[in-house]
Amino acid sequence: MDIEAWMIRKLFRMNEGSQDQDCTSQGASFREKNDIIFTYRRVSSRSSATVMLEERPNTVHEVKMAVAKSLGECTDNIDVIDKATILETELSDSVTDDIVEVMIHRESRRVPKEKRTRKEDMFEGDMADGDRIEMSCGHAATPENIYRYCLTKLNSNDLGFKCMECSTIWDFAEIACKADMSEDESVFFTRKMSDVFIAESNDIRECPQCRSFCTRIDTNNKYVACQVCKENGRTSYSFCWECYRPGVHPHNCQHKHTQDVLDNCQRVTMQYSDIRGVPQVRACPKCELFIEHESGCKTMTCTKCHHVFCFSCLKSAVNGHLICGQYDSICTVAPVQKIGAKRNK
Structure with a gap:
């Protein structure tokens, strides 16, 4: 092969390679333009995190998959949260519009060696899998069983965390410690417990406009002016303590x-x-x-x-x-x- 033919073939191969490279680059650029930035935040964190996805998640499972990809967690250890509710299958309207909140559960819950006990698990007896820890009432359970039991009651708006054997009330500090809660779990429990308490209280209301909590000085007056709205420069907002509708005296409560x-x-x-x-x-x-x-x-x-x-x-x-x-x-x-x-x- 003469020098001229060799040079022509070499130039052809170089051009062919550059064309392939350009096609690959264009393809990568095209995919990047179609990717979306999915933003989520852990319940215990004020800062958000992002992950690049081809499509925005539309279901709870898809959100779990995206977060699992970002954090390297198992999807079974992730829950999607809407305010103080764990979502099961569908995303609510507020979740699809805002930053998605997630709760990361412990993959395994440990009992310190010095606190392990041979007592039967109050939920599963000797069939319980894992080390057990003794509660203040003297009865025992695995941290996982303690956590799941209390979470089930909490999701039913029941704050009566009682021993299954003797009905002794457990306080939250003991539950969080002996269930070996993650930071996310602890924050979620605190938030949910506050919501349940406020919902059952007749002395606290949520302002329909700014969502701040209000109390009333005069229990005989059902017209309440939200001080938070006033302090933040909003138009002073008054509402009816009974029906939550905007109220101007005299207010004809429809409910x-x-x-x-x-x-x-x-x-x-x-x-x-x-x-x-x-x-x-x-x-x-x-x-x-x-x-x-x-x-x-x-x-x-x-x-x-x-x-x-x-x-x-x-x-x-x-x-x-x-x-x-x-x-x-x-x-x-x-x-x-x-x-x-x-x-x-």
């Missing part, structure tokens, strides 16, 4: 707690599920705040205690999801409620 309102309200049809004959006014099954159904599906969230329930059959939701079917499914129509029945039991 006065009388049995007559429930007995004589109109019957409506649920738009999406076509359930007919549903009372237009219901009392929240948890706090008995009167709620009027104006439009939309049968899923209802109480503005006072944030309890989620079906407006038709009145069954409470589990982890934010109705147990009587999807928002557009048919279910039974519960009879007119009797207010005060819970208190009179």
Whole structure:
């Protein structure tokens, strides 16, 4: 092969290689332009983290996969949080619009060697897997069983963390320590416990405008002016202590707690599920705040205690999801409620 032919072939190969390289570069550039930046934050952290993804996660499982990829965690150790609720399958509207919060669980929970006991696990007896630790009441369990038991009660808005054997009340400090909680778990428990306490208190309300907590000095006055709104330069915001609607004196509260309102309200049809004959006014099954159904599906969230329930059959939701079917499914129509029945039991 002469020198001229050799040079021509070499130049051809160089050009061919550069074309391949350009194609590869263009392909990489194209993929980068289509990637999205997914932002999440751990419950215990004020700072957020990001991970590059080809598509934005649309389900809880997809969020877990993205966070697992970013942190090198197992998806089983990750929960997606909406305020103080653990989401199971679908993302709520507030989660899809904002930074997603996640809780990272312990992969394994340890018991210090000097605190291990041979006592039976109060939940599973000798069948319990792992070391056990003794609680202040004298009964024992594995840290994982302690944690799961208390988390189940917390998700049911029950703050009565009691020993399964003797019903002794455990305080949170002991639970957090002996369940070997992660920082995320501890913060989530604290947040959820605060929400449950506030929801059950008649002396604290959440301002419908700024979401700050308010108390009232005069318990006979149902018109409350939020001081946080005023201090932050917002228009002074007043609302009704009973129905949460903006209130200007004199305020005609549309949800006065009388049995007559429930007995004589109109019957409506649920738009999406076509359930007919549903009372237009219901009392929240948890706090008995009167709620009027104006439009939309049968899923209802109480503005006072944030309890989620079906407006038709009145069954409470589990982890934010109705147990009587999807928002557009048919279910039974519960009879007119009797207010005060819970208190009179």
